[in-house]
Amino acid sequence: MRVIVTENYEELGKVASQHLLGHLFSKQDRVNLAITAGTTPVEVYRYLIPEVKGKAYLSHAHFYNFDEIPYKESQREGITMSDLRELFFKPAAIPETSIHVLDGQNYQGQDQRIHQAGGLDGVLLGIGADGHYCGNLPGTTTIDDQTTKVICDDQMKARIGRHFEEAADVPDYYVTMGPKSIMAARHLILIANGKRKADIMRKFLEEEISLALPATILKLHPNLTVIMDREAASDLTKSDELGSN
């Protein structure tokens, strides 16, 4: 595991982008990257967009969402893809042929599609304050899960509901790449910024691997890079976490 602490969120965005660009510049073949939506990657995409937009030399980049909350009984694209389009795909003018949608209909073929495409070169992901990553929330997926459907209980539906304007749109389930799917990627890049993530980053780095904090399983990956800003690192008690081991 390599731990990088940046001065601020701006540097985090730049360094995470440089990791992704590093993958893109490392070979001429297709590069497959699964990338996160949400608030954490905003600075990453802000930096990355002008670096990739309209660049013919980056036309071999292929992007995947790793989870999705679909609209109930609607053909609208789900929450994650809609967010990624606004955050990154549209501003970066990523061609549709380079965007590989995971949704509530096709999730069962996700791992096979990715395998046939050569596997994921990298996954850019965040970590929730509750230790979740992708859609692997505490109590949802098991460690054996590949891409799977998670049925939502009322509590989860309430949580998910905040993404939707219409109650009728709130789905009964969401889909996510599970622990096995994510661990199969060649490189994991976990990002966290801000005081709000300080506690979970302390737990992530200093406490035991536990199903209660799903992201902790990622510490077993042979090629995990953790990038956090000083604020997210501010609760750490052990300085030897910083660097690489």
Place this chain on the structure above:
Amino acid sequence: MRVIVTENYEELGKVASQHLLGHLFSKQDRVNLAITAGTTPVEVYRYLIPEVKGKAYLSHAHFYNFDEIPYKESQREGITMSDLRELFFKPAAIPETSIHVLDGQNYQGQDQRIHQAGGLDGVLLGIGADGHYCGNLPGTTTIDDQTTKVICDDQMKARIGRHFEEAADVPDYYVTMGPKSIMAARHLILIANGKRKADIMRKFLEEEISLALPATILKLHPNLTVIMDREAASDLTKSDELGSN
């Protein structure tokens, strides 16, 4: 995970050796391989010995034991290293400078030494009928463990005792690279042969990841190759395990 089923144990030995030789021929820099003692690798070493003995072009190969049962209050080398010397190091004339001993005294520095040497390019390991790998027996190490000392209860001491002629030599502990250490390697090569391993291979491939079967955690590694002969594969019920996914 890539699953290779060989016709027989002889082919298993050859194919596993070819994987190790592949690592050795892939670069001129130092190659670090952690290798297993015991009965499973006998055919691997039988094949490998003439391939490496006296070959100047393989002088960049470095070997590590990943566990050790030391002699109690004795300077004698432990059970694992003694076995590896007989099985492989002596017949293959591996120079002492290419052999990196893990023992009861130096185990706390093992992960740091390996890290500074560039990390493990590969681990050749077997799986016990009880699902153990290296010295990670059910109920001994935790998922967070790097190289660690395992204190032996009476049951364990009885089990270990069979390696020793003198009761006074039986130690109170053994050391092993733990799950975190093994998962940090770039490539895991898990070998299993014979009817005796058919049941555990079925469980390993078809059942859930579980602390009760420690080796199952290795299914999360992004670069795991499983090599077994037809006998060890004879209990499998799902044919899609064969191949890669």
Place this chain on the structure above:
Amino acid sequence: MRVIVTENYEELGKVASQHLLGHLFSKQDRVNLAITAGTTPVEVYRYLIPEVKGKAYLSHAHFYNFDEIPYKESQREGITMSDLRELFFKPAAIPETSIHVLDGQNYQGQDQRIHQAGGLDGVLLGIGADGHYCGNLPGTTTIDDQTTKVICDDQMKARIGRHFEEAADVPDYYVTMGPKSIMAARHLILIANGKRKADIMRKFLEEEISLALPATILKLHPNLTVIMDREAASDLTKSDELGSN
């Protein structure tokens, strides 16, 4: 450059095969190998055939010929492919979909086809007593040539003629992957055996790069492995060639 000197031709065949198998076991994706026909690789294929025949786990291997002497005005497959089929493809039961034929009709698309397939992971090639490699004989191709047609003068036609029973079959040209095509591969494995090759191996290793000895340009490749037996190494005057530098 890495120089490996084997005890005998049998070991050369085994070590060269192990290099090829190393490439095949290094990834699950398609592996592209361009391989030589002729007498030098006979022992390589003899060793390799049982290692690959019928192995489902090597179904991702793809093979290319790098030159071809076509039959004049005939639909018969050319000399090189016919030889490769007898030497290797048939005995190893390589599926037709894994054999990528270069011939007098399609040579202009060869480099593009290979590029789109991901590039060559390795080229197994020999060296002629006159310093030629593939169809890059002295005075034929230029250093800028990719896959190209070489028009044969009478002297060349006489030389080529010995491959054919009927004079009418002798072509006016042959095709070959040129220096630029071969240098584009990720790994070059040059093999030479026997006293007959001792002089050219001395020149290759000890003399200057020269168009008069076309293979010498390969010494500029960042990943060249030379495998020769003691007989082919018997004229070498400088011992520091042995090993790597």
Place this chain on the structure above:
Amino acid sequence: MRVIVTENYEELGKVASQHLLGHLFSKQDRVNLAITAGTTPVEVYRYLIPEVKGKAYLSHAHFYNFDEIPYKESQREGITMSDLRELFFKPAAIPETSIHVLDGQNYQGQDQRIHQAGGLDGVLLGIGADGHYCGNLPGTTTIDDQTTKVICDDQMKARIGRHFEEAADVPDYYVTMGPKSIMAARHLILIANGKRKADIMRKFLEEEISLALPATILKLHPNLTVIMDREAASDLTKSDELGSN
């Protein structure tokens, strides 16, 4: 060869830096980069300096100069290293232990030192209007040269002389890594900017490999990336050079 054309010099600096950072983020082990002095890389270093300065997570970066014009009979550091210190090492606060000086005294050990350090992961180099690269000017080094001393005739001394204030400081020779040394690197990144380089870039990309234009030999490298701005690309007549092949 991969050809990247950037909108302007600023983008060239950024993209070239991203290539170097990609190497640095691709592994935790030591990364060896040989980098150019002079005017072409000014924008690269301008961009790179804040990215690397004071970053503990980039402490595994090691830098090499690939040529040097020494002060005659003086202990002063040569022209290249002095320039690199001003351009990059000092502003980026690169530790002295990460700077590997090539000079008039130690040049004979350069290739061995680099080999023992694991080889060059990348070389960032420019191209002269006369087609030179590093110190491989037309008529100086031969294609077989590794790191070598080039004796200067009067014309060369006049050319070199412009670097020096005192005539007495002008040396009789300079040292450079030769074609064999540069071609041994795993990745070559050739940069060119401005109208002044348009003619040589046209010749480099469109004309034959020739000793008269030493840099053209680099087109034989299996992993060459050419980065130039629109101005440097403005004389190109063939659009298919843009992209990769």
